[in-house]
Every structure is written in structure tokens, then in C-alpha cells.
Amino acid sequence: MLGLGRKDTTLFAIVVLVTVLAPFLLNPFPADSAMAQFNSGYPDLMQRFAIYGIFAIGFNILFGLTGYLSFGHAAFLGVGSYSAVWMFKLLSMNVIPALILAVIVSAIFSVVIGFIALRRSGIYFSILTLAMAQMMYNLAYSVFSNPAMNLTNGETGLQVYASDPQYLKGNGPDVTHLFGLQMNSTYEMSVAGWKFDFGVGYYLCAVIMLVAFYIAIRIFRSPFGIMLRAVKSNQHRLNYTGVNPRPYNLAAFVISGMYAGLAGGLLACMDPLAGAERMQWTASGEVVIMTILGGAGTLVGPILGAGFIKYFENIFSKINENVLHSWFHWLPESVQNFVVHVLSPFFGEGWSLTMGLMFMAVVIFLPGGLVEGGLRIGRLFRRRPAPTPDAATKPAE
Template sequence: MLGLNKKDTSLLIIVALLTLLAPFILNPFPEGSAMAQFNAGYPDLMQRFVIFGIFAIGFNILFGLTGYLSFGHAAFLGVGSYSAVWMFKLLSYNVIPAIALSVVVAGLFSLLIGFVSLRRSGIYFSILTLAFAQMSFALAYSVLSNPKFNLTNGETGLQVYADDPQILQGANSPDLPHLFGLPMRATYTMDVGAWSFDFNAGYYLCAVIMMVVFYLAIRIFRSPFGMMLRAVKSNQQRMNYTGLNSKPYTLAAFVISGMYAGLAGGLMAAMDPLAGAERMQWTASGEVVLMTILGGTGTLIGPVLGAGFIKYFENIFSKINDNVLHSWFAFLPDGLEDAVVFLIHPFIGKGWHLTLGILFMLVVIYLPGGLVEGGQRLLKRFKRKKKDTDDAPSGKTEPAE
């Protein structure tokens, strides 16, 4: 289907089902029950899953295929957000031109940065991209927000004001981001018994876009172009010796992943029409690196899993506090309960980053292939055990002759 082989088609269908049915899947616990805090099926969080998924898929096209570790991808995300908000300010609140412009601008910006940075490789490339991103952050934060030429609105963040031109804004169209009149915030809540499921317009827009870009990523992975990128990763020198210039390929990969990041930034602005410079900071670039590695570098589904995993646990872990812990461990004797809560306390709530850091280190050390590799290993072990149990009776029935 769509030029994919059977395995990829089923992967795409699984991802499509998961994203479309996410409001059900992420809300498994009834409203008001003790487990309801583990529900992740509210629009804001679901949007973040999908947007960061797009960001990580794009990053993976560069890092997973070519092995070039960019530490400055957040800059493209930030640029995308800024261009989208500018579209809101100048044209109208319709999200289509905003998202289109954010992709284009991020593409151009990454062409520029990629052209310069890709002249070096290895750690130098990482540091060059890091330097460019930090420079963009500094520029956006202070320089480009002077009264004469206010492009980014500095610390406050760029947002739409009442006196902005918005030349295409119709009289009847809603006063917040919308898709031809359908506001992004529109949410239909379905109540089924004790459960309630939110269907949010913005989420579905992001989900559809993610499926499209996921499909594109599969095509890139399976194309001759993707093979070239893998060749860059495995041995660039040998590739050059065979008479191939690797630069256009790596540059193309860089620009594509920059456009993915710009798309994610544009969608972020479309969900919430505000763009701040902190989105470009290098910690944000580090986050997408974490997501990709955690999920599984160079795999198709890995980055999406990583993004979902990090965003989900970020949200859940930050919500757990000591009271919740005490209620969980109430069955233990008092002293033991306090001790357990005391031990877990540093890792929850505000300590989520500590947990993330430890988790990340463990993954890099023991599981370089990320969650996907972990899953495969588990599956393999499970299968082998099954095979063993299959073999065992057959061994009995065929005694040695």
C-alpha cells in the first residue's frame, strides 16, 4: 500500500490507529478514580506527544541515518514558532499559511546553518550547531527585540495583539487559531459511563500531520537516498573514495530534519499562539536528543516512542507528590512507609529531571538501541523460551536410538 512493503504498511497502520484512538487509549481509568491521575488523554498533553513526535522523527532522519549529532535543532523549532506567530499577526488566525511558512522558513534557516556546519564532522559538527543555536537564542532573546525592529518580542515572547493588521481575518472567523473556521481548541467530550474522552480539533490536526510525515519518513528510510545517508554513517571516507560526494546528501538530510523541526514549531504555535526564545535554548535541543536516543536511534518508531515516553512521564512524575506516595504505600508499617517515601521522594515531582538523567544514562550504557532494542530483546527472549518449551516435549517423544 502507498508504495510500502507489508511490514511498513502494518507499522503505519498501527501508528495511525494509535494516534487516532489516542483519546481512548490514553484514558483507561475512569474519571474521579484514584488512578485517574495516570490518564494522559487531555488535549494539551496529547498535542505535545504528537508535536514532539514530529520533532524527534525529523531529528532521527539526521542523527539516526547519517550519525551527525546536532545539538542545535531547537533553533529550527523556535524559528518555526516565530514564523507561525508572525503569520497570525500579519494575515489571519488560519493555521494553514502559518504552518506552511514555518516549514519554509525553518528549511531556509537550516539550509544556511547546515551549509556552514556540515563542513566539519564529528564533535566539531556538534559544537558548531550548538554555537549556532545558542547564537540564535541570544539574538532572539535580546537583539531582535529592540523597539526599532521588534521581530521576537524578547523575554515576553511573540504574541498576537489587538492592533495587529491581520489583513485576511474575516469578521466572523474566530479570534484564535483555527482551520477554516474550526478553532483548534474545539473539544468534543464524550462521556461513557464513568469515563470521559476528549476529542480535540487541534490534536487531530497534529495527528493527521504526524501520520503524513511519518509516512514520508518511512519512504525516506527505504529510498536510495536513505541508503546513501546510511552509507555516510557507516563509512563516509569509503563513500567518498567511490566517487560520491556525500555533502549534498547530508545537507539534504539536515534541511529535511530542520523542516520537520520547523513544522513542529509551527504546530506548537498553532496550538497556543505564543512563541518564546526559551524554545531555542540548547537544553531544548538536548531534549530531542534524549527522546531519540531513549526511543531508539535509527529506527522508525523509536523517536515517536521516546517523545511519548518522556512527555508522559514528565507529566505524570511531576504530579506525584508525597501525599500520593503515602497513599500508595499505606499498606506498609508506618516506619517502613516513611522510609520508602523518603527514598522515592528525590525522584518525583520536581526531581523528574533526575530520574530522566539516570534513565538516559542507563539507556546509553546498557541499551544503545533504546526502547525499541529493549523491546526486541524481550521479544526474542520470550520467543526463545517458547521455542524451548516447544522443543522440550519433542525431545521426549523422540528418544535417542
């Protein structure tokens, strides 16, 4: 269906189902129960799942297929955000022109950066992308916020003011909208204690993410995708066979840059504010973490990773010592204090520590990420001997 193989169709259908039903699936606990803090089915968070999903899918097209590890992808996210906000300032609060410009501008930037950075490979490529992203961060943070040419509004961040021209605004609303459909409007449904929120913003992000995911599947299965995999497994061989891999790498880089720009544009659509901290290299590190955690080079891995990180970021940050005490209230006082004392560094403020440890554990023990973990567990239950990698399909190094 849709030009996908049978397996891919099933996978795509599952992802569609999960994204559409996410407001139900992510709110499994009644609204006023003690477990309600584990609910994540509110639009703000679900939007972030979808947006960072897009970001990670795009990153995976570059890293998962070609093996080029870019440490500067957040720069494109930031560029996308800035251009989207500029569209809001100049035209109207409609999201469509904003998203289109975001993708175009980030594509231009990624062509330039990719052209330079892809002249080198391996570690040099990582450092070049890192340096260029950091340069763009500095440009956005301080250089382009001077009075003569204020493109980014520096530390305050770019936002929409009432004095902005907004030439196409007419009688349109003051919040971001899709032809009148406001992004922040939600429909609330409560069923016997459960509360479900359906946000317009979330569904816009979800539809765009599904389209992005579909395109990613097609890229993975296309001859182009196979070429990219050839780059990953042995670039020298490709050279010897008379193929110049650089156009392929550049295409992959630009595509993933456009994905990042789209994600950045969507971030701005959900909250029309763009700041330079989105472009910092730690933000680039985050998308690397998401992709690796989920499983680089797999189709669903990046989405899983993005959802996983954003979910636990949200939940872990909420858990403070009081919550921990209430969890362990059945223990004797002294043991309880000890347990809480040991656990508290990992919760609340310490979420980054937990994330770092998890990330290290995945890199060390489970290089294939969560997807590989799932496959391993599945194999355990099926009690079939693990399929040995076929020697014939393994490329010679």
C-alpha cells in the first residue's frame, strides 16, 4: 500500500494508529488519581513528542544511513524557528507560509554547511559541523542582534509584537492558526474520571510527522537509500566502483537539515518565540542522544527515542523528594530516608544525570538502541535461535 512493502505498511499503520490515539494512550490514569502524574497526554507535551520525532527522523536519515555524525543539527532547528517567526511578523500568523519558509531557509543553510563539512569525513566532519553550528549560535546570539541589522533579537529571542506589519493579517487571529484553526484550541473530553485533550496543534504536528515518517520510509527503501548505506559500509569501495559519493551525502545532509528546519518551524508555530539557545551544541547533542537511544539506522527508532527522552524528561523533572517519600512510605523511617537520599540525585533536577547514564549504557551495551533491545527480548520469548548474520550480506571492510 502507498508503495510500501507489507512489513513497512504494517509498521506505518501502527505508527499512524498510535499517533492518532495518542491522547488516549498517553492518559492511562484517571485525572485525580495518584498516578495522574505519569500521564503525558496533554497537547504541549505531545506536540514536543511529534516535533522532536521529526527532528530525530531527519537526523537518522543522515547518521543512520550514511554514518556521518553531525554535532550541529540544532543550528538548522534554530534557523527554522527564526524564519517561521519572521513570517509571522511579516505576513500573518498562518502557519503554512512559516513552515514553507522554515524548510526553504534551512535547506539553503544546509547546502552551504554540508558543502563545506562534507569535504571531510569521520571525526573531522563531526568537529566541522560542531564548529559551524557554534558559529551560527554566536551569530544568532550576539552578531545579528545589533540595531543596524536585528535578525534574531539576541538574548530576548525573536517574537511577534503588535507593531509588526503583518501584511496579510486582515482580520485573522493574533495566535498562530491554520486558516483560522487556532493552534492552541483544544477539545476536552472527560469519561468517568478520565480526561482527554485533543489539541489542534498536536494533530497538525502529528500529521506532519506522519508525512515525514512516510517520506523517510520511502527514502530508506529507495535506491538512493541503498546508496547511502553503501557510503556507510565502505566509502572507498564506492570510489573504486566509479561512484562519487559526495552528491549522495550532500543530498542526505540537506534532507536531514530540512527535517530539522521543519521541526524548528513547528516549534515556532506552537509557541511563536525563537531563541538562540535552541541552536546551542548541547541541543544538537540531544538529538544525537534521541536517535542513538531509539536505534540509529532503524525506522521507528528515532521516534521512539524522541518520545522516550521527552516523556522521561517531563516525568522525572516533576518527581521531587516529597513524591519519593510518598512512594516509599511503607518502609521503616530510617530505611525510607536512606532510599530517598540515594534516589533523589537521579530525579527532579537530576534528570540529566539519569539521561547521561542511560545514554552511556545504551552506547556500551546496546548499540542498536531500544529497537534492538525490543528485538532481543522478542527473540527470547520466541525461543528461536538468533539468526546469525549472513556472511554473504556483510560487506567486506
